Amino acid sequence: xxxxxxxxxxxxxxxxxxxxxxxxxxxxxxxxxxxxxxxxxxxxxxxxxxxxxxxxxxxxxxxxxxxxxxxxxxxxxxxxxxxxxxxxxxxxxxxxxxxxxxxxxxxxxxxxxxxxxxxxxxxxxxxxxxxxxxxxxxxxxxxxxxxxxxxxxxxxxxxxxxxxxxxxxxxxxxxxxxxxxxxxxxxxxxxxxxxxxxxxxxxxxxxxxxxxxxxxxxxxxxxxxxxxxxxxxxxxxxxxxxxxxxxxxxxxxxxxxxxxxxxxxxxxxxxxxxxxxxxxxxxxxxxxxxxxxxxxxxxxxxxxxxxxxxxxxxxxxxxxxxxxxxxxxxxxxxxxxxxxxxxxxxxxxxxxxxxxxxxxxxxxxxxxxxxxx
Amino acid sequence: xxxxxxxxxxxxxxxxxxxxxxxxxxxxxxxxxxxxxxxxxxxxxxxxxxxxxxxxxxxxxxxxxxxxxxxxxxxxxxxxxxxxxxxxxxxxxxxxxxxxxxxxxxxxxxxxxxxxxxxxxxxxxxxxxxxxxxxxxxxxxxxxxxxxxxxxxxxxxxxxxxxxxxxxxxxxxxxxxxxxxxxxxxxxxxxxxxxxxxxxxxxxxxxxxxxxxxxxxxxxxxxxxxxxxxxxxxxxxxxxxxxxxxxxxxxxxxxxxxxxxxxxxxxxxxxxxxxxxxxxxxxxxxxxxxxx
Numbered sequence: 001x002x003x004x005x006x007x008x009x010x011x012x013x014x015x016x017x018x019x020x021x022x023x024x025x026x027x028x029x030x031x032x033x034x035x036x037x038x039x040x041x042x043x044x045x046x047x048x049x050x051x052x053x054x055x056x057x058x059x060x061x062x063x064x065x066x067x068x069x070x071x072x073x074x075x076x077x078x079x080x081x082x083x084x085x086x087x088x089x090x091x092x093x094x095x096x097x098x099x100x101x102x103x104x105x106x107x108x109x110x111x112x113x114x115x116x117x118x119x120x121x122x123x124x125x126x127x128x129x130x131x132x133x134x135x136x137x138x139x140x141x142x143x144x145x146x147x148x149x150x151x152x153x154x155x156x157x158x159x160x161x162x163x164x165x166x167x168x169x170x171x172x173x174x175x176x177x178x179x180x181x182x183x184x185x186x187x188x189x190x191x192x193x194x195x196x197x198x199x200x201x202x203x204x205x206x207x208x209x210x211x212x213x214x215x216x217x218x219x220x221x222x223x224x225x226x227x228x229x230x231x232x233x234x235x236x237x238x239x240x241x242x243x244x245x246x247x248x249x250x251x252x253x254x255x256x257x258x259x260x261x262x263x264x265x266x267x268x269x270x271x272x273x274x275x276x277x278x279x280x281x282x283x284x285x286x287x288x289x290x291x292x293x294x295x296x297x298x299x300x301x302x303x304x305x306x307x308x309x310x311x312x313x314x315x316x317x318x319x320x321x322x323x324x325x326x327x328x329x330x331x332x333x334x335x336x337x338x339x340x341x342x343x344x345x346x347x348x349x350x351x352x353x354x355x356x357x358x359x360x361x362x363x364x365x366x367x368x369x370x371x372x373x
Numbered sequence: 374x375x376x377x378x379x380x381x382x383x384x385x386x387x388x389x390x391x392x393x394x395x396x397x398x399x400x401x402x403x404x405x406x407x408x409x410x411x412x413x414x415x416x417x418x419x420x421x422x423x424x425x426x427x428x429x430x431x432x433x434x435x436x437x438x439x440x441x442x443x444x445x446x447x448x449x450x451x452x453x454x455x456x457x458x459x460x461x462x463x464x465x466x467x468x469x470x471x472x473x474x475x476x477x478x479x480x481x482x483x484x485x486x487x488x489x490x491x492x493x494x495x496x497x498x499x500x501x502x503x504x505x506x507x508x509x510x511x512x513x514x515x516x517x518x519x520x521x522x523x524x525x526x527x528x529x530x531x532x533x534x535x536x537x538x539x540x541x542x543x544x545x546x547x548x549x550x551x552x553x554x555x556x557x558x559x560x561x562x563x564x565x566x567x568x569x570x571x572x573x574x575x576x577x578x579x580x581x582x583x584x585x586x587x588x589x590x591x592x593x594x595x596x597x598x599x600x601x602x603x604x605x606x607x608x609x610x611x612x613x614x615x616x617x618x619x620x621x622x623x624x625x626x627x628x629x630x631x632x633x634x635x636x637x638x639x640x641x642x643x644x645x646x647x648x649x650x651x652x653x654x655x656x657x658x659x660x661x662x663x664x665x
Contacts, residue, residue, distance in 0.1 A: 029552070030502060030505075030551055030552050031473070031501070033505075034505050034506070034509075035504070037505070037506055037509045038506055041506065059584075060516070060517075060520070060584065061509075061513055064512060064513065064516055065509070068512065083585075087583065087584075090580075090584070091516045098518075098526050098528050098529060099491075099529045100491030100492060100495070100511045100515070100528050101489065101492065101529065102489055102529060102531075336486075336533045337486035337487065337531070339487050
């Protein structure tokens with residue numbers, strides 16, 4: 001076949017009525033058969049013979065198209081080369097009716113099915129995640145009874161990954177958020193001549209809300225997704241099955257270190273984030289509001305009540321638990337193929353952030369009800 | 374679309390002195406990972422129409438050699454010509470007019486996991502010949518599935534629903550989708566049971582004879598070597614230390630070849646080859662039908 005110009009296969013009809021012959025010309029190859037195939041599909045006259053003596057070359061696709069045409073018209077194939085005959089035998093198999101694409105029901109049916117599956121999936125998901133939480137608690141109690149089964153090294157390693165290596169990005173994020181809160185707050189408060197309250201705003205907001213909340217979102221994106229992807233890949237490569245057969249419980253070796261690391265590191269990261277946020281606010285106040293850096297920090301100590309610190313520190317481990325739980329749970333649900341890993345990782349992050357924000361709203365109401373406002 | 378003018382892809386990588394009897398020519402190939410040289414001035418020529426078995430101990434760079442030939446691994450130095458096109462000079466994803474002429478079966482099958490077997494087979498067809506009728510593509514997918522020794526129903530199954538052996542057959546079906554002239558098989562029988570492996574060997578031999586393929590076959594399987602390979606290339610010390618038929622290799626002095634072909638497993642494979650010689654002679658008189 002010349003590379004510069006594609007020579008398409010074609011045919012001509014010789015004879016009439018009871019003695020018609022289709023003479024096929026040109027190469028019968030997958031690269032040249034496209035138009036001939038279309039023409040033969042719509043050809044509806046009776047044919048007695050198919051003459052291949054003018055066909056230049058044949059491959060399996062060409063052989064298949066000719067064979068199908070011959071069957072449909074009850075025609076006889078003449079002039080086929082020895083190679084062509086071998087190929088006819090090779091492609092002749094199966095009744096050629098099996099579906100290629102997966103079955104696809106009609107659109108209204110699919111919508112109803114998808115909705116139903118979503119609802120049932122939610123129901124099962126809630127039950128399963130409670131079950132998962134229960135399994136974790138049981139495993140923790142088991143570790144309390146047999147402390148030798150506790151994996152200290154794994155815990156330290158996870159604490160490093162979740163906490164220490166997140167210091168840079170969490171710090172940068174908190175510093176910038178502190179700047180934004182102080183700068184925007186000052187712009188509004190200036191209208192009442194109450195610029196000094198920028199310190200209250202920045203100090204209390206970062207301690208109570210922003211520090212922990214933004215850190216939880218960052219940890220969900222960094223570590224929650226990593227948990228889901230790691231555990232999911234380990235499930236696909238049968239590593240988790242291998243652990244079970246050796247007698248190592250994946251719950252003890254993989255999940256508990258991750259959950260504990262998140263629960264322990266979240267309060268530290270959240271507090272760190274609040275402190276950096278206040279420093280960011282102080283820096284911008286020093287630069288644009290004329291409040292000296294140290295004055296800002298000293299004033300924070302006076303206006304931020306201690307219980308603001310407790311609000312942040314109480315929420316943080318709960319958020320850490322939710323992030324780690326979502327990541328580990330979704331990772332362990334991976335089955336089948338690589339697409340699942342991506343899907344479950346996305347789910348882990350979305351669920352974690354959603355649950356963190358919902359719970360944060362509950363916490364806000366709860367703490368103001370008990371007088372910590 | 375008829376009479377459409379096609380630019381010849383990769384014409385600038387065409388080599389003047391291409392001899393169609395040798396679809397793959399490798400000269401002075403050197404591959405290095407860090408300081409470790411996997412290949413050191415390796416030469417190899419594959420003849421048209423043969424099944425070339427490539428053997429060598431673990432870590433001698435059999436898979437790296439295959440990846441170099443199909444352009445997935447850029448060698449440090451050396452010349453690789455496939456169908457007279459210079460593979461090394463081309464960019465990794467550049468269309469140089471050879472990809473539609475070869476098919477590759479990776480070790481695990483490497484099927485696209487979100488597509489059914491049939492859809493997997495249609496991927497190369499859609500890529501290279503989008504003008505084909507949808508119905509014809511489905512028909513091609515079906516008969517290629519059957520040709521590769523899978524039941525027709527397998528066409529609508531997802532790879533995760535198939536056994537290891539079936540995945541390899543499905544991978545073979547996809548490799549054969551475009552009726553390639555050149556077929557690369559990376560350890561096709563690894564992980565298959567002996568019966569499945571023997572059937573896969575038979576399938577490879579039949580398809581090679583029926584479709585006129587040239588096969589580059591990496592294997593550890595001595596039975597495969599004895600049963601279907603026309604020539605065997607032995608990789609050791611970063612080079613091809615010998616190429617030839619089994620009797621030719623047996624005369625080699627090289628200790629690794631001696632150990633390889635005179636070990637207990639090799640003798641067992643040779644014996645079983647002897648036993649099946651009678652059947653093979655009968656099979657030559659009545660050539661096997663192309664159907665697998």
